[in-house]
Amino acid sequence: DIQMTQSPSLLSASVGDRVTLSCKASQNIYKYLNWYQQKLGEAPKLLIYYTNSLQTGIPSRFSGSGSGTDFTLTISSLQPEDVATYYCYQYNSGPTFGAGTKLELK
Amino acid sequence: QVQLKESGPGLMQPSETLSLTCTVSGFSLTSNGVGWVRQPLGKGLVWMGTIWAGGSTNYNSAVQSRLSISRDTSKSQVFLKMNSLQPEDTGTYYCARHRVYGFDYWGQGVMVTVSS
Numbered sequence: 001d002i003q004m005t006q007s008p009s010l011l012s013a014s015v016g017d018r019v020t021l022s023c024k025a026s027q028n029i030y031k032y033l034n035w036y037q038q039k040l041g042e043a044p045k046l047l048i049y050y051t052n053s054l055q056t057g058i059p060s061r062f063s064g065s066g067s068g069t070d071f072t073l074t075i076s077s078l079q080p081e082d083v084a085t086y087y088c089y090q091y092n093s094g095p096t097f098g099a100g101t102k103l104e105l106k
Numbered sequence: 107q108v109q110l111k112e113s114g115p116g117l118m119q120p121s122e123t124l125s126l127t128c129t130v131s132g133f134s135l136t137s138n139g140v141g142w143v144r145q146p147l148g149k150g151l152v153w154m155g156t157i158w159a160g161g162s163t164n165y166n167s168a169v170q171s172r173l174s175i176s177r178d179t180s181k182s183q184v185f186l187k188m189n190s191l192q193p194e195d196t197g198t199y200y201c202a203r204h205r206v207y208g209f210d211y212w213g214q215g216v217m218v219t220v221s222s
Contacts, residue, residue, distance in 0.1 A: 097150055
């Protein structure tokens, strides 16, 4: 099984900050990587698919990059409504999620 | 618009069989896959299995021996059945539309507690 490792597990940032979340795969997953946002008490929401394609309706401050084993989700200017846990998800083989990065306001 | 809604019992006893239903609208089960994802309380997401547009299924190896996913296309419903429940099966169960590029629409989730 492909393991997905997210870092950091907890991130504190201020409104307006540029925020970067990391996800590493245990083997090459090419660009088959999504990012999901889950706010407290809600279902996950698809933000980005295939590494860097923005899902319809998602603000352009969210962007994704990477390939192979190393991937990044960037929020260009953090907003209060971005407080959530973010999960990466690989679908190259037997889909798996990372453990998540909890993003909070400083 | 695309919607999914899970339903099922909230409390189960150990060793019982869990039956959940996912009722979908806004898309066809014969053109789209639907998967189930579990989230233990306070923990991360785990894919459990998927039934694809053609009716074939794939399961997470960790639960494959206990899990069955089926559907009734005429009712736009997908079913999850999992036997031999244990307390560690406690969590929120989501169904989600499963496209080639992953899960794009999710239900609100249903909480299942396994306890004696």
